[in-house]
Amino acid sequence: MTSTQDQAAIFNGTAAFKDSRSVDGTDTRTMPAFVLGEELAELAEVDPRIVVLTADLGRSNRSTDFAARHPNRFVNVGIAEKNMITVAAGMAAGGLVPFAATFGSFAALLCAEQIRTDCAYPDLPVRVVGHHSGMSMGFYGTSHHSLEDLAMMRSIADLTVVAATDANHLRALLRLSLEHPHAMYLRLGRGRDPEVYAEVPELVVGKALTLREGTDLTVIATGSEVAPTMQAADDLAARGIEARVVDMWTISPLDRSAVLAAARETGAVLTVEEANVTGGLGSAVAECLLDAGIAPRFRRHGVPDEHVPVGPPAALYAHYRLDGVGIAAVARELLEGNRS
Structure with a gap:
């Protein structure tokens, strides 16, 4: 019989997929x-x-x-x-x-x-x-x-x-x-989201927060995907690609001005969400661009329209390329005009 401790270890992910921030003992x-x-x-x-x-x-x-x-x-x-x-x-x-x-x-x-x-x-x-x-x-x-x-x-x-x-x-x-x-x-996420904001930010409903400036593309993320998006931006910067990162924490009402500015100023927009891509953040951004008659290079990234397999969360994020490495790869595909 598997012990309770073993079950917890399995749920948090195997060594191949485990993030050190997910280990028991993290400051709650x-x-x-x-x-x-x-x-x-x-x-x-x-x-x-x-x-x-x-x-x-x-x-x-x-x-x-x-x-x-x-x-x-x-x-x-x-x-x-x-x-x-x-x-x-x-x-x-x-x-x-x-x-x-x-x-x-x-x-x-x-x-x-x-x-x-x-x-x-x-x-x-x-x-x-x-x-x-x-x-x-x-x-x-x-x-x-x-x-x-x-x-x-x-x-x-x-x-x-x-x-x-x-x-x-x-x-x-x-x-x-x-x-x-x-x-x-x-x-809210899984309760083990790494720190993005060192202090409590000032928020206004309907106004996104730009966390990083960039000119090559804009990655618009929300919730649990903001932290790995920041990691992806570091990965892209190391390859000479400067990505703007926008925390679209307010899904409805959407910050239309931030979306349109991203499209006009960087020419490429990638949305990232831990959700089905049908109808979520990516769809909201796509509707905004369509209504404004703007057509940048654009891609929705999240969970495809399918039921997710059973497994450790960390392994699922890697499987759907919703970790930092995966998001960076998807961003490069968008810029190169490729789709995996």
Whole structure:
């Protein structure tokens, strides 16, 4: 029988694919999935409107850190995700600012109707937190992979869709969300995302952040793919290719000005997302370019329109070329006019 420790090692990846930042013992304060409860608990000290709900996943999203400090403002609805969203909507209608957290696959896919009808349609300030998005659930398979959430959520009117890049970026998103008047879907990664922002950044909804300037092409990434995109930019620079890197953390509304500037100033645009390429960030950027009548060299990079195999997350990222090496290779293909 395989021990619990062995199972954890398998889930985190074999030696061939393991990133040292994924080894047990990483400082949890640098992990987005683990600062959620802590940051909300701090904000709740001065904002009595904040309440937190979860669907029996308090340990996975660390909302237990909030519960320990504000037990009367924490609700575990049990394994009843749809009910959780509707309860959150009722709380918002009563003047509270609820944060309802569960796996991204459950939040966006299972609860799409409740998010649209109970939250976005009446324009209530519910914050739906979809954590462990993308392929980060690895061995749990298709039922737990959240690859369609960006496409589904950005198609809902009056719903703001944002993606956290790292721990400090998540802190900024949570602070920003308190005064945001509309419903919001916050997409979080696997909770082991490496640092991109050394400090908590200043954010404005609908405004992307340019992390690196470049003239040869622009790579527009979101969420968990921003860090490997920065690595890819270093790889490209070593080959004499200067890539602009844009963190498109706000998927809806999209920063159209950043997209059009990238197309006009660099002539080539690559989008990168840990999501199905159909309907997500890449589609949003493509629509923007088409509407403006601009046709740069362009490529969407993410998960192809297929169900992802079961496996360790790190191995899956390598398989789909969503690591630094893979993104750099795709960028070179775009510039060379090739497709693998």
